Amino acid sequence: xxxxxxxxxxxxxxxxxxxxxxxxxxxxxxxxxxxxxxxxxxxxxxxxxxxxxxxxxxxxxxxxxxxxxxxxxxxxxxxxxxxxxxxxxxxxxxxxxxxxxxxxxxxxxxxxxxxxxxxxxxxxxxxx
Amino acid sequence: xxxxxxxxxxxxxxxxxxxxxxxxxxxxxxxxxxxxxxxxxxxxxxxxxxxxxxxxxxxxxxxxxxxxxxxxxxxxxxxxxxxxxxxxxxxxxxxxxxxxxxxxxxxxxxxxxxxxxxxxxxxxxxxxxxxxxxxxxxxxxxxxxxxxxxxxxxxxxxxxxxxxxxxxxxxxxxxxxxxxxxx
Amino acid sequence: xxxxxxxxxxxxxxxxxxxxxxxxxxxxxxxxxxxxxxxxxxxxxxxxxxxxxxxxxxxxxxxxxxxxxxxxxxxxxxxxxxxxxxxxxxxxxxxxxxxxxxxxxxxxxxxxxxxxxx
Numbered sequence: 125x126x127x128x129x130x131x132x133x134x135x136x137x138x139x140x141x142x143x144x145x146x147x148x149x150x151x152x153x154x155x156x157x158x159x160x161x162x163x164x165x166x167x168x169x170x171x172x173x174x175x176x177x178x179x180x181x182x183x184x185x186x187x188x189x190x191x192x193x194x195x196x197x198x199x200x201x202x203x204x205x206x207x208x209x210x211x212x213x214x215x216x217x218x219x220x221x222x223x224x225x226x227x228x229x230x231x232x233x234x235x236x237x238x239x240x241x242x243x244x245x246x247x248x249x250x251x252x
Numbered sequence: 253x254x255x256x257x258x259x260x261x262x263x264x265x266x267x268x269x270x271x272x273x274x275x276x277x278x279x280x281x282x283x284x285x286x287x288x289x290x291x292x293x294x295x296x297x298x299x300x301x302x303x304x305x306x307x308x309x310x311x312x313x314x315x316x317x318x319x320x321x322x323x324x325x326x327x328x329x330x331x332x333x334x335x336x337x338x339x340x341x342x343x344x345x346x347x348x349x350x351x352x353x354x355x356x357x358x359x360x361x362x363x364x365x366x367x368x369x370x371x372x373x374x375x376x377x378x379x380x381x382x383x384x385x386x387x388x389x390x391x392x393x394x395x396x397x398x399x400x401x402x403x404x405x406x407x408x409x410x411x412x413x414x415x416x417x418x419x420x421x422x423x424x425x426x427x428x429x430x431x432x433x434x435x
Numbered sequence: 436x437x438x439x440x441x442x443x444x445x446x447x448x449x450x451x452x453x454x455x456x457x458x459x460x461x462x463x464x465x466x467x468x469x470x471x472x473x474x475x476x477x478x479x480x481x482x483x484x485x486x487x488x489x490x491x492x493x494x495x496x497x498x499x500x501x502x503x504x505x506x507x508x509x510x511x512x513x514x515x516x517x518x519x520x521x522x523x524x525x526x527x528x529x530x531x532x533x534x535x536x537x538x539x540x541x542x543x544x545x546x547x548x549x550x551x552x553x
Contacts, residue, residue, distance in 0.1 A: 132357065132358065133357055133358075136357040137357075143457070165438060165442065165490075168442060169445075172445055172449060172483075175449050175452075175453065176449070176452070178453065178456075179452050179453055179455075179456040182453075182456035182457060182459060182460050183456055183459060185460055186459045186460060186468070192465065192522075192527050193525070194465045194518055194521065194522035194525065194527055195465050195468065197518050197521075197522075198459070198465060198468055198469050198472060198518055199459060199472075201514050201515075201518065202455065202456070202459060202472045202473075202476050205476050205477065205480050205507060205511060206452060206456070206476060206480070208480055208503065208507060209448070209452065209479065209480040209483040209484070212483055212484055212487045212500055212503065213445070213483060213487065215487070215496060216487060216490055216491075221491075221495065221496040221499075224487070224496055224499045224500060224503065225289070225499065227503055228289070228499060228502065228503050228506060231503060231506045231507055231510065232506060232510070235506075235510035235513070235514055238514040238517065238518065239513075239514060239517050241518075241521075242514070242517035242518050242520070242521035243517075243521070245518075245521035245522065245524075245525045246520070246521045246524045246525060247524075247525070285502070288498050288499065288502050289499065289502070291494075291495035291498060291499075292495060343474075343478060344478070346474055347451055347454075347474055347475055347478045350454070350458065350470065350471050350474050350475055351451065351454040351475060353458075353471075354454055354457055354458040354461060354462070354471055354475075355454070355457075359461065359462070359463070361462070361463075361467060362534055363464075363466065363467055363529060363530065363534070364529065364534035364535040364536060365466075365529065365535065365536045365537050365538045365539070366535060366537055367537040367538070367541070379513075382512065382516060383508075383509075383512040383513070386473060386474075386512035386515055386516060387473075387474055387477065387478075387508075387512055390470065391470075392466065392469060392470045392473070392515060392516075392519060393512075393516050393519070394466075394516070394519045394520055394523060394538055395519075395520050395523070395538060404537060404538040404541075406466045406469075406470065406519065408467055408470050408471075410534045410535060413534065413535050
């Protein structure tokens with residue numbers, strides 16, 4: 125789009141640099157000490173959790189900033205799906221398999237919540 | 253305006269036998285999901301699972317499967333097996349396309365809502381087509397109009413504005429197979 | 436071996452998930468955001484789940500991960516569709532660079548009965 129000009133390029137460069145810096149910090153940064161006790165690949169999964177937290181922060185930006193209500197609804201829906209992935213990854217380094225049950229329950233409940241939110245946005249009663 | 257969508261109560265032409273079959277299929281499916289969820293089967297899980305799925309089956313009733321005879325045709329399963337790899341491939345292609353758009357510094361998007369025509373009539377088929385369109389390159393279903401057989405699709409990079417051109421580019425690859433499965 | 440494959444799958448899933456959330460931030464209006472976010476985040480979560488399944492093997496947790504893929508693929512397009520329809524009906528227009536809006540035209544053409552049947 126031509127609406128983005130030189131300023132758009134500069135903003136893109138700044139954003140890309142920030143994102144790469146964050147990814148670098150995730151990939152090579154320090155780990156909490158509890159990860160050394162877990163199974164063999166635990167540090168990798170902890171870094172995955174950090175990356176998912178970065179995704180959640182991006183969603184949170186859209187929830188706080190979103191100019192319209194549907195924008196926020198979209199961000200909340202996506203955040204629900206990211207949290208499901210978070211729960212699934214979480215059960216590998218901790219060894220607690222019930223985290224994935226939380227993920228399944230979260231997926232279904234977030235789906236229902238999104239449908240209810242959509243009905244509310246349309247201005248209809250919830251039982252239609 | 254009200255586009256009639258799924259979950260229509262009291263569909264005409266559903267006999268009592270159809271309702272029973274629908275409940276039975278739903279009961280078996282519910283039991284299967286319950287078994288996966290509580291996999292090492294304990295006594296408590298076995299005690300609560302069948303009544304819960306029975307309750308769900310009785311409540312949902314004949315809304316779940318409208319035409320039980322359609323489930324007996326083996327060709328439909330064969331086409332479904334053919335459909336899955338196509339769907340996964342299109343899904344991956346769509347994701348790479350969108351990822352490229354997002355990373356591009358100028359955001360080269362050209363969005364719009366176009367109208368496409370579909371030959372599918374059954375609600376299950378329409379729902380599958382909607383989901384497939386949503387997960388494939390650059391397109392997303394906004395609304396369906398089953399009476400006229402139209403679907404309104406948001407397209408992130410519009411290449412054809414008219415109904416026929418958009419239909420050829422968006423719907424045809426899926427519809428060819430979905431007609432065989434669901435009609 | 437399975438663990439290596441699982442980790443590769445998880446990395447691919449994470450990359451797509453990041454792209455999806457980035458699209459949520461960068462793209463200009465609700466519909467475009469919904470497109471990018473739904474597609475990329477769904478495939479990303481499926482990749483992560485499949486990686487977790489490969490890591491666990493066919494145990495209880497692995498089967499649950501597969502079931503979770505099934506749920507996410509089934510529910511994500513439906514909720515995207517619901518939000519898009521609701522956004523359009525609640526009066527959110529397409530962004531200024533858009534080409535065409537057939538839905539708007541048809542709704543305006545049939546607008547007479549919108550109040551009665553709702």
